[in-house]
Amino acid sequence: xxxxxxxxxxxxxxxxxxxxxxxxxxxxxxxxxxxxxxxxxxxxxxxxxxxxxxxxxxxxxxxxxxxxxxxxxxxxxxxxxxxxxxxxxxxxxxxxxxxxxxxxxxxxxxxxxxxxxxxxxxxxxxxxxxxxxxxxxxxxxxxxxxxxxxxxxxxxxxxxxxxxxxxxxxxxxxxxxxxxxxxxxxxxxxxxxxxxxxxxxxxxxxxxxxxxxxxxxxxxxxxxxxxxxxxxxxxxxxxxxxxxxxxxxxxxxxxxxxxxxxxxxxxxxxxxxxxxxxxxxxxxxxxxxxxxxxxxxxxxxxxxxxxxxxxxxxxxxxxxxxxxxxxxx
Amino acid sequence: xxxxxxxxxxxxxxxxxxxxxxxxxxxxxxxxxxxxxxxxxxxxxxxxxxxxxxxxxxxxxxxxxxxxxxxxxxxxxxxxxxxxxxxxxxxxxxxxxxxxxxxxxxxxxxxxxxxxxxxxxxxxxxxxxxxxxxxxxxxxxxxxxxxxxxxxxxxxxxxxxxxxxxxxxxxxxxxxxxxxxxxxxxxxxxxxxxxxxxxxxxxxxxxxxxxxxxxxxxxxxxxxxxxxxxxxxxxxxxxxxxxxxxxxxxxxxxxxxxxxxxxxxxxxxxxxxxxxxxxxxxxxxxxxxxxxxxxxxxxxxxxxxxxxxxxxxxxxxxxxxxxxxxxxxxxxxxxxxxxxxxxxxxxxxxxxxxxxxxxxxxxxxxxxxxxxxxxxxxxxxxxxxxxxxxxxxxxxxxxxxxxxxxxxxxxxxxxxxxxxxxxxxxxxxxxxxxxxxxxxxxxxxxxxxxxxxxxxxxxxxxxxxxxxxxxxxxxxxxxxxxxxxxxxxxxxxxxxxxxxxxxxxxxxxxxxxxxxxxxxxxxxxxxxxxxxxxxxxxxxxxxxxxxxxxxxxx
Numbered sequence: 001x002x003x004x005x006x007x008x009x010x011x012x013x014x015x016x017x018x019x020x021x022x023x024x025x026x027x028x029x030x031x032x033x034x035x036x037x038x039x040x041x042x043x044x045x046x047x048x049x050x051x052x053x054x055x056x057x058x059x060x061x062x063x064x065x066x067x068x069x070x071x072x073x074x075x076x077x078x079x080x081x082x083x084x085x086x087x088x089x090x091x092x093x094x095x096x097x098x099x100x101x102x103x104x105x106x107x108x109x110x111x112x113x114x115x116x117x118x119x120x121x122x123x124x125x126x127x128x129x130x131x132x133x134x135x136x137x138x139x140x141x142x143x144x145x146x147x148x149x150x151x152x153x154x155x156x157x158x159x160x161x162x163x164x165x166x167x168x169x170x171x172x173x174x175x176x177x178x179x180x181x182x183x184x185x186x187x188x189x190x191x192x193x194x195x196x197x198x199x200x201x202x203x204x205x206x207x208x209x210x211x212x213x214x215x216x217x218x219x220x221x222x223x224x225x226x227x228x229x230x231x232x233x234x235x236x237x238x239x240x241x242x243x244x245x246x247x248x249x250x251x252x253x254x255x256x257x258x259x260x261x262x263x264x265x266x267x268x269x270x271x272x273x274x275x276x277x278x279x280x281x282x283x284x285x286x287x288x289x290x291x292x293x294x295x296x297x298x299x300x301x302x303x304x305x306x307x308x309x310x311x312x313x314x315x316x317x318x319x320x321x322x323x324x325x326x327x328x329x
Numbered sequence: 330x331x332x333x334x335x336x337x338x339x340x341x342x343x344x345x346x347x348x349x350x351x352x353x354x355x356x357x358x359x360x361x362x363x364x365x366x367x368x369x370x371x372x373x374x375x376x377x378x379x380x381x382x383x384x385x386x387x388x389x390x391x392x393x394x395x396x397x398x399x400x401x402x403x404x405x406x407x408x409x410x411x412x413x414x415x416x417x418x419x420x421x422x423x424x425x426x427x428x429x430x431x432x433x434x435x436x437x438x439x440x441x442x443x444x445x446x447x448x449x450x451x452x453x454x455x456x457x458x459x460x461x462x463x464x465x466x467x468x469x470x471x472x473x474x475x476x477x478x479x480x481x482x483x484x485x486x487x488x489x490x491x492x493x494x495x496x497x498x499x500x501x502x503x504x505x506x507x508x509x510x511x512x513x514x515x516x517x518x519x520x521x522x523x524x525x526x527x528x529x530x531x532x533x534x535x536x537x538x539x540x541x542x543x544x545x546x547x548x549x550x551x552x553x554x555x556x557x558x559x560x561x562x563x564x565x566x567x568x569x570x571x572x573x574x575x576x577x578x579x580x581x582x583x584x585x586x587x588x589x590x591x592x593x594x595x596x597x598x599x600x601x602x603x604x605x606x607x608x609x610x611x612x613x614x615x616x617x618x619x620x621x622x623x624x625x626x627x628x629x630x631x632x633x634x635x636x637x638x639x640x641x642x643x644x645x646x647x648x649x650x651x652x653x654x655x656x657x658x659x660x661x662x663x664x665x666x667x668x669x670x671x672x673x674x675x676x677x678x679x680x681x682x683x684x685x686x687x688x689x690x691x692x693x694x695x696x697x698x699x700x701x702x703x704x705x706x707x708x709x710x711x712x713x714x715x716x717x718x719x720x721x722x723x724x725x726x727x728x729x730x731x732x733x734x735x736x737x738x739x740x741x742x743x744x745x746x747x748x749x750x751x752x753x754x755x756x757x758x759x760x761x762x763x764x765x766x767x768x769x770x771x772x773x774x775x776x777x778x779x780x781x782x783x784x785x786x787x788x789x790x791x792x793x794x795x796x797x798x799x800x801x802x803x804x805x806x807x808x809x810x811x812x813x814x815x816x817x818x819x820x821x822x823x824x825x826x827x828x829x830x831x832x833x834x835x836x837x838x839x840x841x842x843x844x845x846x847x848x849x850x851x852x853x854x855x856x857x858x859x860x861x862x863x864x865x866x867x868x869x870x871x872x873x874x875x876x877x878x879x880x881x882x883x
Contacts, residue, residue, distance in 0.1 A: 001422065001666065003753055005739030006659040006687050007343050007497065011701075011746045013694055067692060113695035113747070218700075267699045273711065316714075323731045324337070324708045325570070325582030 013112070016216055017072035023211045024079055024262065027203030034196035035087060035139060038149035042082040042094060045153075049095045050078035053102040061107065073112055074102055080120035080262060084255055084302070085127070086138045088152040093134055097123040117309045118269045124302040136298075138165045141195040166197060166253045167298040170245055179242040201257040208261025217265040220277035225260040226251065228285030236293075250289065254299040259284070263301065269309045276312075276319040284308045335578040337571045339707040340563040341740045343497050343660065345536060350619050350627035351500040355508055357631045358644060364406050364432045364635035365417050365671040368393045370464070371472035374400030380430060384411045387441035389612050392430050395461050401474050402464045406614040406633035409434040420638070420656055420673055424666035432635070443610030448522060453480070456523055456607070463606035464613040464674075469567070469596035470657065472675045475603065478595065479523040481588035488526035489576055489587075489594040490517050492533040492540060493560060493567030496658025499678040501617040502597050504629040506533065506540035509601055510547035516600030517555075519607050524593050528554035531597070532572045535559035564660060565738045569594045571707050583708075583734040598677075618672060620645040622655070622680035632672050638679060639668040647681040655680040659687065660739040694747040702741035702751060708734045712741035712751050719758035724765070727758045735759075801827040 031039045054074035058065045081098055101123035109115045128135040144152075173183035211217045229250055236244040250256060255263070264270060264281045271280035284304045291300020369375040376393025386392060386405040393403030409432045416426035446459050457476040466472040469491060490513070494502040506513060517529050531548075533541050541559050548555040560566050560575050570581045572594065579590050587593050595603075598616060605611040614634055618641065621627035625646035632641060642654065655662045657678055672679075702712035710731055718726040732755060741751040805827050 001664050002653070002690070003422070003750070003756070004657075004659070004661050004663060004737075005742050005752065006655060006662070006664075006682065008690065008742065008748070009341070009343075009744050011744065012691070012748070013697060013746050016697070016699065016746050064692070067694065071694065073697075111695060113697040215701075215704075216699075218704075268697050270698075272698050272700050272703070272713070320711065320714075320730065321709060323710050323734050324574075325580045325585070325734065326731070327580060 013071040013073065017076050019211065019214050019216050020076050020262070021072065021079060023207035023214075023216075024083070026206045027083070027200050027258070028079075030199045030203040031083070034141070034143075034199055036144035036149060037146050038087045038139075038144055038153075039082065041146070041149060041153070042085070042087060042089075042091075043079055045091055045094055046078035046082040046098045047075055049098040050074040050081075050102050053099045054107075057103050057107040058111075061111070063111065068112060071112060074106075077101055077106070077119045080258075081123050083258060084120060084124050084263075086135060087144070088137055088139050088149065089127075089134055090155050091153040092155075093127055093131055094153070097127045100126060113268050115268055116312070118263060118266050118305050121263060121302040121305040121309075125306055128297065128302070136168070138168070165298060166195070166249075167292060170249075170253075171292075171298050174243065180245055181242070197254075198252040201252045204257040204261050208257070208265075211261060211265070217261070218274075218277065220274055221265045221270065221281040222260040224278040224281035225264050225285045226256075228282035229256060229289060232286055232289045244293070250292070254292070255301050256288075259288070259301045259305070263305055269305075269312065271312050271315045271319070273316055273319040273321055275321070276315040279315055279319065280308055280312065283311070334558070334560065335575055337566075337574045337707050338709050339705045339740060340565065340571075341705050341743050342562070343564060343743060345562070346498045346621070347500050347503070347536065349498065350621040350629060351503055351537075353500075353504070353626075353628040355501075355504050355617050355629045355631055358633070358636060358641060360407065360434050360436065360438070360633070361636050361640040362433070363412075363637070364409075364434065364633060365637060365669075366392065366403060366406060366430045366432060366635035367417070367419055367427050367671060367673060368403055368430065369419070369427045370401065370403060370634075370674050371399070371466055371474070374474075375428065376400055376403040378414055378428070378430065380405075380411045380414070382411055382413050385409070386411060386432065387439055389443065389614055390441040391462070391612070399474055399477065401460075401466055401476070402462045402612065403430075404464055404612040404614050405430075405432055406635050407432070407434045408437050408439040418667055418670050420665065420670040420676060422663040422666065424670075429635075429671070440611075445610045446607045448519065448607065453523065460603065460606060463611075465599065465602050465606055466613070466674050467596055468598035468602060468616055468674060468677070469569075470661075470675055470677060472673075475595065475599055478586075478588070478593055479520055481524070481586065481593065483525055484591055485524040485526045485588060485593050486528070486591040487577060487593075488517065488521050488524055488529045489573060489592055490529065490531045490597050490600055491567060491569065491572055491594055492531055492537070492544070492597040493572055494537070495534055495562070495564045495567035496660055496662075496678075497564075498621050498680050499619050499658050500621070501619045501629055501677050503537045503540050504619075505601060505617050506537070506597055507543045510540075510543040512601045512604050513597045514544070514547040514551070514555075514600075515608060516602070516604035517595075518551075519603050520593075520595055520600060521553075526593065529556070530576050531555075531557040532560050532566075532576050533557065534562040534566055536562040564740070565707055565736070568707065568736060568738060570736070583731070613674060616674060616676070618676055619678040620681075621678065623648050623651045623683040623686050624681050632676075634674055635671045637668070638665060638670050638672055641672055642668065642679060642681065645679075645681070648683065650683045650685070651681040652684060653682045653687075655682060660743070661737065690750065691748045693749050696747055696749060699746060701744045701746060705740040705744045707738060707740060708736055710735060712755075715758070716749065716751050716754050719754040722758075722761070724758055724762050727755075728762065732758055732762075797831060798828070801831055 051069060051074055055065050055069050058068050078098055081101060085094060101119040105117055105119045105122040106115045170183055208222055212219055230247040233250045234247040237246050264284050271277050287304035287307055288300045291297060291303055368378055374397050377396040378393055380386060380392045387408045388405060390405045391402050392405050395402050411430055412433045413431040417429040418424055419427040448456060457480040460476040465475040467475060492502055492506050521529055531544050541557055544557045548557060558576060565571055566575060573587055573592050574580055577592055579592060581587055581590055602613050615631050617629055618632045619629050620641055625648060628645055630644060654665045654668060656665050656676055657663060696713050696716060698713055706712055715727055715730050715732055735755050737752050739752050745751060
């Protein structure tokens with residue numbers, strides 16, 4: 001016998017995940033336009049390995065394989081990994097990262113909805129710690145044709161096509177004592193952020209707004225992340241523009257906008273209460289900025305997200321909203 | 330005056346499907362061959378039966394007396410003969426039985442005397458008792474006795490008439506407001522007098538423009554502060570606390586009633602019934618019900634209380650692929666385990682379902698903490714957190730996260746992308762907590778009983794000892810009076826000695842009594858048997874001696 005309610009909204013995890021994939025398309029399109037078709041190859045590789053890993057682990061765990069593979073959550077993880085990793089990273093690293101992220105970060109904790117850490121970010125951290133040099137090889141701005149891309153991810157090393165990422169260049173420049181203004185006139189930089197990257201950032205912004213409009217995410221997380229990053233970088237930039245990059249640069253470089261709309265918004269590993277979301281995302285932004293400026297890695301989003309994932313239970317517990325009728329308690 | 334509307338958080342907009350039956354005027358349902366009238370019309374109280382099988386009753390004649398503060402009277406829905414008073418399955422998901430009066434209609438539908446009440450001369454207490462004795466309960470679904478609400482005490486500012494009818498499919502209140510707005514308004518005015526409210530506000534969802542129009546026409550020429558307010562169509566806007574919030578901005582916490590905050594809320598159907606009872610002398614023997622869903626002819630019917638559901642369903646002609654029958658709306662109603670159950674005062678709707686109209690729920694997946702449930706919850710809870718704690722049987726935490734503020738409206742289950750039947754988990758947790766509390770109070774009662782018994786025994790022992798001591802002292806004094814020399818000699822040891830002697834005597838008496846009372850199995854034996862027993866005893870004694878010798882430490 002069934003119990004009420006007898007009707008339900010036509011919605012599903014699959015639909016939620018599909019919407020996220022659709023929201024990533026503008027950025028992927030711009031990525032191809034700026035850097036060539038390589039990213040599509042990487043996405044395909046990551047997707048294949050993620051889905052295979054998901055199916056294999058589900059089978060091992062004796063879970064309904066079809067039901068959970070078709071929820072598309074592994075595909076979302078795969079796309080995010082492909083988008084956050086350097087495009088020319090060897091394919092085996094990409095595959096290893098994806099398999100670890102699905103097999104270990106997601107399923108060792110219980111699979112869909114159970115992982116305390118963001119799978120894509122955990123994979124990124126694992127790989128950058130294990131293979132720091134390969135994970136630091138980014139292509140120089142500009143079109144990279146398919147053949148070269150395949151050679152590169154096959155393991156060939158072609159120094160000519162690699163280049164420093166904007167954050168890398170900034171970091172190296174600052175360490176060498178160059179003023180920010182001089183660094184930003186270098187080849188890695190475009191109008192406001194990294195050359196090419198600022199366009200991709202715009203793609204994430206469009207996709208993110210689409211997610212908010214479709215009510216897949218709420219405004220809290222992206223807003224708090226962007227506001228946090230702007231405020232902290234803005235304060236230091238105003239105080240010392242020669243030593244600190246501008247808020248706009250921070251926003252349009254690295255994975256800032258990807259993180260704002262697609263990474264910190266992961267509901268499984270993130271905070272869930274309205275106030276908790278604000279605290280969570282702003283803290284990620286703050287730690288990101290700290291790592292970018294004072295840490296050992298050029299971009300710190302992945303580490304910041306993992307650190308804040310650890311704090312989520314506490315944040316959620318301490319920020320429970322007042323319930324109806326108990327506002328005055 | 331309502332200056333502006335407030336919002337409640339959350340809510341969902343399921344497809345209303347109201348058009349199916351909204352156009353069908355209220356028709357009287359034909360008389361069924363038998364009426365099954367439960368003496369228990371609300372979950373809180375059962376009426377005291379005052380008829381016997383074979384007795385002739387008239388329509389509106391009382392057959393059950395209110396028994397207890399939350400009870401109301403029960404009446405014969407038509408004239409006829411009481412054929413039986415017996416447990417019968419009730420309209421409840423459990424299919425459990427309850428005591429029902431079975432009436433065979435005589436077809437005449439003849440009313441009993443219907444005296445009316447003049448509110449100008451009656452005192453308020455009498456008016457409230459009048460409602461109770463006419464079986465008036467809330468017709469919105471909860472069947473809370475109206476005399477309790479109307480007599481909740483002073484300080485009521487606003488009387489809210491709930492015509493929101495936010496559940497999909499249901500149109501009985503809509504039709505009632507369209508067709509009998511005058512009666513509803515008259516009832517509202519009576520309730521205003523009884524509660525002492527200053528203003529009347531009708532809250533009707535804005536998807537019922539004709540009902541709003543009809544009510545507005547009915548209140549148009551009336552003096553006093555009466556307004557008809559269209560409220561946004563958003564389930565569960567018809568929840569009492571949600572409607573009060575929308576109309577007044579007041580949030581009534583769990584466990585509190587509107588009366589504590591100066592508002593009182595009645596369903597429009599209840600107001601109509603109140604007017605019938607006071608101005609026409611008619612007790613509550615029928616109500617309007619919607620029969621809809623997977624049927625050929627959805628409709629609204631004036632149904633006698635006690636009409637079997639199957640009889641009622643047949644009026645709308647269910648289609649062939651009907652697989653289940655729901656009572657109430659699809660968001661908060663329940664599936665009927667059998668169809669011979671009677672329609673009761675709480676019954677507002679019957680819905681025939683088919684797999685096409687109500688697809689079976691897809692398999693449940695893991696919670697992804699997306700928070701859709703929290704955004705939909707009108708009680709502003711965090712359903713996914715409650716879900717974790719319920720699943721983990723961490724009932725302390727569920728209460729900390731306000732489980733009991735959940736009104737089981739179903740919004741969370743409705744929106745969940747993982748298809749988790751959240752409300753079921755909450756019902757489970759609530760049931761477990763209630764069961765534990767019952768167990769605990771039973772254990773507490775047992776402990777109290779035990780402690781009381783111990784105390785009583787100790788007290789009795791003490792009192793006995795005191796009595797004995799007093800008696801001994803008296804004996805002693807008597808002895809002393811008889812011969813003063815020996816008394817003087819052992820004056821110091823005397824109380825103890827006396828007590829010891831008394832105890833020895835008592836023990837002796839007890840031994841004798843016991844020997845007398847308990848017969849030994851060696852009594853009434855033949856000489857032969859006696860000899861055998863003696864022999865066995867001797868053997869046993871010898872063996873015991875032997876054992877003692879061997880067991881002795883060396």
